[in-house]
Amino acid sequence: MTQPSIDSAQFRQVLGSYPTGVSVVTAMGADGxxxxxxxxxxxxxxxDPPLVGFLPDKKSSSWPQIEAAGHFCVNVLASDQQEVCKQVSxxxxxxxxxxxxxxxxxxxPVIANSIARIECSIxxxxxxxxxWIVLGNVLGLEVTRDEDPMLFHRGRYGGFAELA
Incomplete structure (x- = not known):
């Protein structure tokens, strides 16, 4: 089967219409x-078993270090943590x-004031x-704060609004 030719700009535009949550994946480096x-x-x-996943870009300089650590923490960011997001990115x-x-x-590393943490081994x-598609075995998890999640949609960060 021949792979259809998909314009990358259109691909990004269409998939950007789907909102995603924003998390920071952390680990401890070999240097501590x-x-x-x-x-x-x-x-x-x-x-069963409890597994989570994320997809780092192959060009990421952080992913090889996280992979070498062998385990990671997913820190789910709250809508008021845009400065944390900017700093870590x-x-x-x-x-x-x-x-x-x-x-x-x-x-x-567990980021303060994140709304949840999920600790995993690879x-x-x-x-x-x-x-890459990374699957993690969940070692421990916790909701740490009842707050609005940070969302990414159409190139912008924001929060969640309930329907009336």
């Missing part, structure tokens, strides 16, 4: 410093300057075009 990357592709995968070694976090019992990594 936190590593992190912002993802909009986090999802629940399986209840920056390039370079200073992603965590000014970002408040604590180290969990699994030796993972289950598997599968190649998928210009991204």
């Amino acid at each position: 410093q936190p590593i992190g990357m912002v993802v909009g592709t986090f999802t629940s995968v399986s209840l 920056a390039k370079g070694p200073e992603k965590f300057v000014g970002v408040e976090y604590e180290i969990s019992q699994h030796n993972l 289950h598997s990594v599968v190649e998928a075009g210009d991204h």
